[in-house]
Amino acid sequence: MTARDGPPGLPALFGRVGRSAAVTTAPPEQDSGQESKFDRASSTIERFGTASVVFAILAAIFGVTFAVVTPPFWGHDEITQFGRAYQVAHGGILPQEIEDSRGVAYGGDVPKSIDDLMGYALRDYTDNPAEPGPMVFEPGRYSDLESAAISDEQKTIWFTNTAAYSPVPYIPAAVGIWTAEVFDADVGTTILLTRLAGLVAYLLIVAFALRALRERRVQWLAFTVALLPIAVFQAGTVTADTLTNALAMLVSVLIVKALFVGDNLSKVERAALLLSVLTLPLCKPTYILLAMLVVVVPPERLGLAGRLRWLPWGFAAVGGVMFLIWTKISAPTTEGMGRMRPEKQWYSVVPSEQLKGILSDPIHFASVFGQSVMRRDHEWFAEFFGELGFAYINVPATTIVACLLAIVISLGVAERMVATQRRTVLVLLALLATVAMIYVTLYLSFTPVGYFIIDGVQGRYFVPLAVIGFAVALRWFRLRLTDESGGLSMRGPAIAVIAATVVSLAAAVTRYYTFVWG
DSSP states (O other): OOTTTOSTTHHHHHOBSSSOSOOOOOOOOOTTSSOOHHHHHHHHHHHHOHHHHHHHHHHHHHHHHHHHHSOTTOSTTHHHHHHHHHHHHTTOOSOOBOOOTTSSOBEEEEEHHHHHHHHHHHHHHHSOOOTTSOSOSOHHHHHHHHTSOOOSOEEEEEOHHHHTSOSGGGHHHHHHHHHHHHTTOOHHHHHHHHHHHHHHHHHHHHHHHHHHTTTSTTHHHHHHHHTOHHHHHHHTSOOTHHHHHHHHHHHHHHHIIIIIIOOOOOHHHHHHHHHHHHHHHHHOGGGHHHHHGGGGSOGGGGTOOGGGGGHHHHHHHHHHHHHHHHHHHHGGGGGGGGGGSOGGGTTOOOHHHHHHHHHHOHHHHHHHHHHHHHHHHHHHHHHHHHEEGGGTEEOOHHHHHHHHHHHHHHHHHOOOOOOOHHHHHHHHHHHHHHHHHHHHHHHHHTSOTTOSSOTTOOGGGGGGGHHHHHHHHHHHSOOOOOOTTSSOBSHHHHHHHHHHHHHHHHHHHHHHHHHHHO
């Protein structure tokens, strides 16, 4: 071994250009007859894939950090998200209409001690002192409210916006709430366990997805997207987006593997993909077309032949029917969505009138869309990397630059995409239609009639589409990084991607803590 070779087993972690990114090397002889700790670690990483293992480590470290340093209910819509999760945990499947003097409203009951903390958190993040004062006005008050026992007395709270979601994306959070109740946890521990349950679900699902690409260099692209600060932040708070992002990543990775890279899926991967076709549309309906892309994958790549070739179409049909059924069930909640806006706009959100306007004057809608892009695209770009919770803290420039560096390197080392032109066009059309659905949904359900832009669009809504979008781009615009020999060693690019990702997350956590806690 020369000094340049590095320690035994290191090539197995990063590999060199070729069909497989893993290069198997003979284990060194051991005087004791047992594997060294390094060899066992190397074997584990080779079995699960470098990106999968490193993702699990970083997602756990930074996800737990965000879960701990984020004040209770300071996540995106975390008050209403927790309310819906608590309802689901106690058997509330369908949207429940509640009395509200302002008009149509949906919600449910939570313990009064939790509602007390919700009310304080809402006032605290709404009314912040000027810089350089910390956003949290009185840290001790949180400690008092979090240490309270879960009360028997219940309070009815409003969560029309999340009542529209099916129970599916709240299953991990419900498990966290059940766990807290088993151990008779106090308010603060209940919230933390609910957050951590979602993080565990995100970690397991995405790590499984990355393992599917362990023999491919494109794993680093999926790794980078999965560890965007906004994705990790949301995984550390209570939100339906946690499971949505995880399932979208799973679907995207498996479609990239089978369609764009040209590998066959294992039986377990096939089952995971088909199950996701049913569940993803029930997490957030706007991503239904991402799940439906399973029908574009050649059946032989899924290990299907004969009549089984039509199995993906059957799952897509069932997923579509379930999507339509829940859409019908949740449709009445849109009438109360205006109450999320300032009081003077409570009754200005009228979905039926907005839809009539789109159909009768599409030119006007196109003009509103153009105004939205020209006036807000810079915000969406920054939010794609991270606008952290209802503190509305944008990640620093260091984070964005580091993320972009990781993305560029990941694109540069990715394999050549082999999907046919026709199938790639179909994927692109599905992506464009999904983007359109995001804008139209917010125009109908959140934007006041006559408003000058489509309001409510956030960059984080496009994260679930990123991996597939990059795969389409690579199919037509392939980058290629090579070394002096014309090959490609993955050691340097992989280390660079990991380092850039760590920098991006560390900078995001540091800024968030500085602004919130001082």
